[in-house]
Amino acid sequence: MADSKEQRTLDYVLQNAVRGDPQSVLDFIDKFSENEWAMHVGNVKGPIVEKVVTETDPSTCLELGTYCGYSAIRISRLLKPGTRFLTIESCPANAAIAQQMIDFAGMQDKVKILQGSSQEIIPRLKADHQVETLDFVFIDHWSECYTPDTKLLEECGLLRKGSVLLADNVVYPGAPDFLEYVRTSGRYDCTNFPTHLQYSKKEDALEKAVYRG
Numbered sequence: 322m323a324d325s326k327e328q329r330t331l332d333y334v335l336q337n338a339v340r341g342d343p344q345s346v347l348d349f350i351d352k353f354s355e356n357e358w359a360m361h362v363g364n365v366k367g368p369i370v371e372k373v374v375t376e377t378d379p380s381t382c383l384e385l386g387t388y389c390g391y392s393a394i395r396i397s398r399l400l401k402p403g404t405r406f407l408t409i410e411s412c413p414a415n416a417a418i419a420q421q422m423i424d425f426a427g428m429q430d431k432v433k434i435l436q437g438s439s440q441e442i443i444p445r446l447k448a449d450h451q452v453e454t455l456d457f458v459f460i461d462h463w464s465e466c467y468t469p470d471t472k473l474l475e476e477c478g479l480l481r482k483g484s485v486l487l488a489d490n491v492v493y494p495g496a497p498d499f500l501e502y503v504r505t506s507g508r509y510d511c512t513n514f515p516t517h518l519q520y521s522k523k524e525d526a527l528e529k530a531v532y533r534g
């Protein structure tokens with residue numbers, strides 16, 4: 322079967338990065354993506370994500386949109402022992418690539434990939450994955466799903482006072498209904514982080530929304 326950009330990225334990492342070294346894996350994914358653009362959160366937005374994670378000091382994290390595992394590796398390497406990083410990926414092929422990337426980076430004990438639809442998996446997090454509430458949620462799957470999934474997290478009792486949502490791409494491609502919801506619902510305290518699209522000069526932004534409980 323013709324290989325995909327994601328498979329080529331994984332092969333490049335396996336051939337060049339240092340096994341068990343998350344930074345090395347991130348560096349080689351970034352290096353590969355300079356030649357073949359890909360939607361990893363990247364090395365410009367990455368530090369903003371890391372700053373929010375470090376400030377939050379989360380115990381239970383959820384990511385919507387694993388892709389190849391880049392942000393899962395970037396975030397999970399910061400988490401203290403005993404914490405958990407659950408990440409939902411709808412595409413089976415991407416989930417398989419991500420699992421290999423995460424394993425190679427040595428993050429497999431912290432990161433659990435849940436392959437399927439976020440709308441189906443989110444309501445099962447408490448029963449199937451022993452989640453009580455989420456401390457940090459990185460939203461980076463599909464802008465049309467940002468708002469329905471945020472509302473679902475609320476409805477399923479997965480957010481508590483102080484839960485932090487951080488959404489990618491709120492400027493490019495954009496998530497206008499999500500911004501409208503978190504900024505006007507009265508349920509969140511929002512902060513916008515202007516930045517640039519990964520591996521590009523185009524403008525983008527991350528939005529942080531802290532649940533008021």
Ligand SMILES: O=c1[nH]cnc2c(O)c(F)c(-c3ccc(F)cc3)c(-c3ccc(F)cc3)c12
Pocket residue numbers: 360361362386461462463464489490493494518519
């Ligand atoms: O879909 C995504 N999920 C998560 N993060 C993404 C991200 O960080 C991106 F930068 C892009 C992006 C933006 C601009 C562009 F030109 C290409 C891709 C996408 C995206 C948007 C529309 C699509 F049809 C395909 C991919 C995503």
Ligand SMILES: [Mg+2]
Pocket residue numbers: 360361362461489490
């Ligand atoms: Mg993104």
